[in-house]
Amino acid sequence: MISFFKAVPFGAFLALIVALFMGSGGATGGMLNITKVDVYYPELMMDFSFYWSWMLFLAGTFLAFIFLLMMGD
8 A cells, every 4th residue: 555655656757747748749649638737826826737647647656556566665
């Protein structure tokens, strides 16, 4: 269970990096479904956007989870 919680940040980092390069190039990644997420904070008068893929996040988290299990605690 601890290995899963350790794997989540690695999955998120992988998803952000890969989606950034694929999304900025205009690709959707097919089944990866890379989309641009717009975030707006009206209280702070601030907005930003980033590319994200839930399928890529799940695949990266699973991959990191398997690697962490193989390494042991």
